[in-house]
Amino acid sequence: xxxxxxxxxxxxxxxxxxxxxxxxxxxxxxxxxxxxxxxxxxxxxxxxxxxxxxxxxxxxxxxxxxxxxxxxxxxxxxxxxxxxxxxxxxxxxxxxxxxxxxxxxxxxxxxxxxxxxxxxxxxxxxxxxxxxxxxxxxxxxxxxxxxxxxxxxxxxxxxxxxxxxxxxxxxxxxxxxxxxxxxxxxxxxxxxxxxxxxxxxxxxxxxxxxxxxxxxxxxxxxx
Amino acid sequence: xxxxxxxxxxxxxxxxxxxxxxxxxxxxxxxxxxxxxxxxxxxxxxxxxxxxxxxxxxxxxxxxxxxxxxxxxxxxxxxxxxxxxxxxxxxxxxxxxxxxxxxxxxxxxxxxxxxxxxxxxxxxxxxxxxxxxxxxxxxxxxxxxxxxxxxxxxxxxxxxxxxxxxxxxxxxxxxxxxxxxxxxxxxxxxxxxxxxxxxxxxxxxxxxxxxxxxxxxxxxxxx
DNA sequence: CGTTGATTTGAAACACGTCAATTCTTGTGG
DNA sequence: CCACAAGAATTGACGTGTTTCAAATCAACG
Numbered sequence: 001x002x003x004x005x006x007x008x009x010x011x012x013x014x015x016x017x018x019x020x021x022x023x024x025x026x027x028x029x030x031x032x033x034x035x036x037x038x039x040x041x042x043x044x045x046x047x048x049x050x051x052x053x054x055x056x057x058x059x060x061x062x063x064x065x066x067x068x069x070x071x072x073x074x075x076x077x078x079x080x081x082x083x084x085x086x087x088x089x090x091x092x093x094x095x096x097x098x099x100x101x102x103x104x105x106x107x108x109x110x111x112x113x114x115x116x117x118x119x120x121x122x123x124x125x126x127x128x129x130x131x132x133x134x135x136x137x138x139x140x141x142x143x144x145x146x147x148x149x150x151x152x153x154x155x156x157x158x159x160x161x162x163x164x165x166x167x168x169x170x171x172x173x174x175x176x177x178x179x180x181x182x183x184x185x186x187x188x189x190x191x192x193x194x195x196x197x198x199x200x201x202x203x204x205x206x207x208x209x210x211x212x213x214x215x216x217x218x219x220x221x222x223x
Numbered sequence: 224x225x226x227x228x229x230x231x232x233x234x235x236x237x238x239x240x241x242x243x244x245x246x247x248x249x250x251x252x253x254x255x256x257x258x259x260x261x262x263x264x265x266x267x268x269x270x271x272x273x274x275x276x277x278x279x280x281x282x283x284x285x286x287x288x289x290x291x292x293x294x295x296x297x298x299x300x301x302x303x304x305x306x307x308x309x310x311x312x313x314x315x316x317x318x319x320x321x322x323x324x325x326x327x328x329x330x331x332x333x334x335x336x337x338x339x340x341x342x343x344x345x346x347x348x349x350x351x352x353x354x355x356x357x358x359x360x361x362x363x364x365x366x367x368x369x370x371x372x373x374x375x376x377x378x379x380x381x382x383x384x385x386x387x388x389x390x391x392x393x394x395x396x397x398x399x400x401x402x403x404x405x406x407x408x409x410x411x412x413x414x415x416x417x418x419x420x421x422x423x424x425x426x427x428x429x430x431x432x433x434x435x436x437x438x439x440x441x442x443x444x445x446x
Numbered sequence: 447c448g449t450t451g452a453t454t455t456g457a458a459a460c461a462c463g464t465c466a467a468t469t470c471t472t473g474t475g476g
Numbered sequence: 477c478c479a480c481a482a483g484a485a486t487t488g489a490c491g492t493g494t495t496t497c498a499a500a501t502c503a504a505c506g
Contacts, residue, residue, distance in 0.1 A: 132290040178494070
């Protein structure tokens with residue numbers, strides 16, 4: 001892998017969470033494309049052991065916009081109790097859940113984790129800001145390219161390797177702010193431009209440099 | 224005022240910062256529409272005493288997207304060292320600056336502030352997420368309406384009172400992801416719909432309920 | 447092997463961007 | 477306090493990227 005894995009503080013947070021917080025340990029296997037209703041009920045936090053989790057804002061009219069993704073090893077710390085925010089699985093996932101009380105209790109026992117969690121929060125904010133910039137002044141195809149680049153990095157996949165993209169085109173649209181119809185056309189265009197090669201949902205990047213240039217992708221914000 | 228002011232933890236953070244961190248106290252008066260180059264050089268944090276500060280991402284091609292705003296009493300904590308993120312004043316502002324070393328030192332002396340700062344970070348993340356949702360599935364006029372509602376709330380202004388909007392239409396465009404030309408048209412449309420009344424940059428909301436409904440604004444995410 | 451959901455493709459409508467010119471503000475120096 | 481310059485707001489015409497609607501094909505799964 002040419003990419004560094006997750007930053008150290010993310011790893012630290014995950015290890016602390018899985019060792020000290022998720023107690024009583026509640027590990028669940030969630031099917032793909034399912035809202036995690038447990039989490040909303042207990043107002044808790046979770047660790048993505050494997051799979052992929054989306055944080056999606058749902059409009060009154062049913063429109064949906066994903067505002068964050070959590071890859072394996074990353075935490076979902078509740079930052080917004082808004083009723084119209086859903087936590088959903090993208091693919092089959094294994095998750096460690098906890099309620100907010102246990103989370104707070106474990107934190108007060110180990111206050112040095114506060115600063116680690118603050119770093120994790122800063123990273124989440126940096127990613128959200130990058131998404132905002134992306135959705136602001138990039139066109140549809142660049143936004144998709146950017147998401148591909150980010151996914152490769154956050155999953156620690158080498159660009160030369162195939163990436164089994166867990167997203168449906170509908171979900172890609174919810175993340176990048178466009179319709180699934182347009183996602184389809186843009187993905188086809190990425191293929192025609194020889195930047196990627198597709199076989200179903202599997203993706204191989206044929207021209208990483210070209211893809212990052214199109215997306216104006218700079219991985220600095222992931223650390 | 225029918226709105227609560229800033230959340231308590233935001234006030235706590237501001238008081239702690241201004242009392243213990245900004246030392247040697249470095250208070251600057253910055254003119255409107257100026258990048259705060261000091262901040263980038265020292266890699267520090269700042270407190271907005273008065274005025275308004277924007278965090279803006281700048282594209283290689285010169286396109287700009289504002290990813291965050293800081294109103295009086297709010298902190299700018301550096302969360303991203305990326306070179307293409309600018310901290311700029313929107314209007315004449317008074318700011319307390321500090322470098323990152325002093326910030327960290329003061330924090331280690333008062334570790335209970337960690338959790339306060341984490342709350343502040345969570346609020347920033349919640350706001351960024353709301354902005355993401357807004358830019359994803361709302362049209363241009365709703366995005367503007369949403370920003371107006373948020374500004375009223377974060378500035379603690381009563382909707383019946385006039386709000387001196389510090390933004391140029393160019394800046395409104397950078398925040399809501401559209402061109403200044405379109406901002407102009409949408410503002411005129413808000414006026415024709417009798418939701419607001421304009422006199423130069425001063426704004427009075429004539430129909431707060433209608434405005435919030437158009438924006439689908441729910442202030443919960445600000446707390 | 448049929449049903450359900452995902453992908454793909456086409457045609458038409460429209461929101462928004464781009465370009466350009468004019469008027470109006472705002473700020474500054476004489 | 478006025479004159480001037482620089483920037484901001486406003487308006488129109490036109491182009492285009494994206495959405496919408498609709499239908500057909502393809503893949504997954506019981």
